[in-house]
Amino acid sequence: MNALKEWRPIFVENSYIPVLLSKIAPLEIYAICLGPVVFARGSVSDTLRRHESIHWQQMIELLIVGHVLLYCWDWILGRIRYHQDWKGYTSPGNKAYYRTRAEQEAYMHASDVHYLAKRKRWEWLWDYCV
Numbered sequence: 001m002n003a004l005k006e007w008r009p010i011f012v013e014n015s016y017i018p019v020l021l022s023k024i025a026p027l028e029i030y031a032i033c034l035g036p037v038v039f040a041r042g043s044v045s046d047t048l049r050r051h052e053s054i055h056w057q058q059m060i061e062l063l064i065v066g067h068v069l070l071y072c073w074d075w076i077l078g079r080i081r082y083h084q085d086w087k088g089y090t091s092p093g094n095k096a097y098y099r100t101r102a103e104q105e106a107y108m109h110a111s112d113v114h115y116l117a118k119r120k121r122w123e124w125l126w127d128y129c130v
């Protein structure tokens, strides 16, 4: 499992996929990690590269399908929990997005250049709550 820590997704810059997905998502998507491939509207900064790499590691841990299910579960739970308490966000759906455990870990550690190397498997599942 340690060798998998070195796996990084493939980045596709200047992709139209985030533009298309933004039409059905509750927020504007700049980049999205779909399994081992990250599609970005424009160029990919080092911080975004780490953010999406954290998502890829989460997906490996939950065998992709589990990540999708958990992400949807967390978002729906957040959408219900924060339907009237979303001050500081653009909408209840936007707050629910930021409150998913996957996004909390990715945003919290995207600026840390050493995080992916020291990150512990599955801890984000218990370290964060919606």
Ligand SMILES: [Zn+2]
Binding pocket: 051, 055, 102, 103, 106
């Ligand atoms: Zn993210």
